[in-house]
Amino acid sequence: MSDFDIKSFLTTLTQRAGVYRMYAADDELLYVGKAKNLKNRVSSYFRARGLNAKTVALVSHIHHIEVTVTASEAEALLLEQTLIKQHRPQYNILLKDDKSYPYLHLSDHNYPLLAYRRGKKRKSGRYFGPYPNATAVRESLNYLQRLFLLRNCEDSYFNHRSRPCLQYEIKRCSAPCVGHISQQGYDDSVRQATLFLQGKAAELLRELQQTMMAASEALEFERAAALRDQIELLRQIQEKQFVDSGQGEADVWAMTDWQNVLCIHRLVFRQGRLLASKNYYPRNPAGDDDTELLAGFIAQFYLADHAQEGVPKEVVAELPAETMEPITEALRLSIGRRVSHSRGQRGQNRKWLVMAQENARTGAQAQVSGRQESARKLEEVKQLLHLSDAPARIECFDISHAQGEATYASCVVYGAEGLMKDRYRRFSIRDVAAGDDYAALEQATRRHLTRLKEQDDLPGLLLIDGGKGQVARVAEVLEELAISTVALFGISKGETRKSGWEFLWEAGAATPIMPEAHNEGFRLLQWVRDEAHRFAITGHRKARAKSRSQSDLESLEGVGPKRRKELLLYFGSLRNMRGAPKEELEKVPGISKKLAEQIFIQLHGE
Incomplete structure (x- = not known):
């Protein structure tokens, strides 16, 4: 394999559902896959053993991986099939397509058959469709069989049964062939399936919920449990698919600036279907602000004919109307038709814009996670703090509590591979007066540094979320433990309490260091501090819920x-x-x- 650093890439890869694309060094798309958990699925390709020869061959050619985060696994499946059909990657299974559309067919028998059909409507009964994606239809049919227990066997098999088949045993059929369900009961299942296929899933859901409540009140708990499972299946297959909404032709743009890495993400929608997504990492030598940079990139992208899918009817970008007007006018003169602009403030465009923003953040995080990028940023920290060597590892402490309740300290770690989440630690603070952050910080750092000193595994830089007083308290701990090799600094917000205006405090210094807001080393320290704050808050919230004997659901704020x-x-x-x-x-x-x-x-x- 090339020098692709998979370990660093995986450190920031999300555990959300989505699609991953594996590329060769010449940008050839090798493989497209979907995952319910992107991090777990991509990790499985790089385990030490258990891979077959074809997977090893695929992995040996990977130069880089791109991901697109989706709202659900079903959306990931739709996007995966679209990309496979569009690009035909050499390592994907490619099926011949006769261009006939798939349908779901409900026959007109006394006990109707629900089945997958392609092509012309030769058989009598009701047809639902056509649908644009055969794989998604087959998966939906699988859910429908579990949901409504309608038969899926042809007449030649159905008419000669004397006992239930395997489909009944695995709860995929109600066995009408041998009378295990009455005609009325089966007709009711057919009616419910028809409601769903007609797009009336919400109406069906309310009906099932009312029936479940009635069964529960009548102490029919087994029936209520079966209805509960049926409701959950229904909810899964009726999730709103804004990857495949059936309408809309738009390009959606979003940009993020994360740790001084600019990432612009473009989503391509045609007829409501997400056809493509791509990250771009532009340089900003002129120091343009975010609005100027994104608008300039969009203008250059379209006017220089970089849009392989063509110019859309609508461009969705969170840019002012006056900024986009010259661009849309230039496009009108160039292609001879009007291109509208939306800021993505509501409706479908808002959902698409949020998806693009999330993918831009994911792309920036993946870019930053590389070892070379991390090493460069650590070198910037060395120069900022006037250290003799770049720290091999930064460990940052923060304290979090709710009015003194459930006090927790967090320690997050950043090293040559980016965030080192396997080294994160939380400390539950005991026997400290409520709200005494100094004592809580002292207890946590003493416990942590004592262990690291015994293991000869001390960090290069210890960063404290706090000012001069907190740093002085931790300096006493270092002196008590006879640790002189660890640099100690605090980061505190100034009088304005705004990000970018923080001070850096060195132990024993009378005045703070006030770096430039755009200093890369400073921005890294800010980001590590923010990560420590997030990690601490998560810990104290869990502890608070537990101390009150509440479930996670009961601890949700705003939910009575x-x-x-x-x-x-x-x-x-x-x-x-x-x-x-x-x-x-x-x-x-x-x-x-x-x-x-x-x-x-x-x-x-x-």
């Missing part, structure tokens, strides 16, 4: 007993809630878009 009941009724369990996209949370009665976003953030610790 009534809304908890609605959430559990809709999803069935907290696990299902965590696996659902934000758009699904918005469908729960009593949950607004704003509250859905707050719940999503709390469930995922973001």
Whole structure:
């Protein structure tokens, strides 16, 4: 394999659902895959043993990997199939396509058959479709068989059964062939399946929820449990697919500046289907602001004919109208038609813009995680702090509590491979007065440094989220432990409390260091401090919920007993809630878009 640093790449790879694309050194697309958990799936290609010869051959040619984060695994599946059909990568399974569209067919028998069909409508009965993606239809049919238990066997098999087949045993059929379900019961299942296929899933969901509640009140707990499982299956297959919404022709642009790495991400939608996504890493030698840089990039991209999919009808970018007007006018003169602009403030465009922003952040994080980039930034820290050597490892401490309750200290680590999450530590603070951050910090650093000194594994730089007083307290710990090889600095916000205006405090110094806001070493220290703060908050929230004998669901802010009941009724369990996209949370009665976003953030610790 080339010099692709997979270990560094995996350190910041998300565990969300999405699509990954593996490229060769000449940018040839080798393989496209989808994953429910991107980090786990991509990691599996690089394990030490257990790979077959074909996978080893694929891995040996990988030069770099790109990912696109989606809201659910179903959306990832749709995008994967679109990219495979468009690019036909050599390591993917390629099926011949006769260009006939797939349908779902419900026959007109006494006990109707639900089956997958292609081509002309030769058989009598009802057809639903056509659908654009055969793989997605087959997966949906699999869900439908589990959901409604309709038969999937042809007449030649159905008419000669004397006992149930394997489909009944694995709960994929209600066995009407041998009378295990009444005609009325089967007709009811057909009616429910028809409702779903007609797009009336919300109506069907309400019906099933009411039936489940009635069964529970009648003490029919087995039936209520079966209905609960049916509701969960229904919810999974009716998730709103904004990767394949069936309408809209737009290019969606987003940009992020993360640790001085600029990443611009472009999503390409045609007829509502996501056809492509790509990261760009432009340089900014003139020091343009974000608005000027993104607008200039978009203009150059279209006017220099870099859009392989053509110029869309609409460009979605969070840019002012007056900035985009010259660009859209130039495009009108160039291609002879009008191109509209949307800031992505509402509706479908808003969801697409959020997806692009998330992928831009993911791309920037992947870029930063490389070892060379990390080593360069550590060298910048050395120059900023006037250290004799670049620190091999930075460890940063922060304290978090809620009015003195559930005090936690966090320690996050940054090294040559970027964030070293396997070395993260949390310290539950005991026997310290409520709100005494100095004592909490002293206890945590003493416990941590004592262990590292015994292991001869001390960091090069110890960073404290705090000012002169906190640094002085930790300096006493270092002196007590006779540790002289660790540089100690604190980072504190100035009077304005704004990011970029922080001070750096060295132990024993009377005045702080005030770096330039755009100094790369300074920005790295800010980012590590922010990561320590996030990690500490997560720890104290979990501790607070546990101390109050609450479940994770009960600890959600803004969710009272009534809304908890609605959430559990809709999803069935907290696990299902965590696996659902934000758009699904918005469908729960009593949950607004704003509250859905707050719940999503709390469930995922973001």
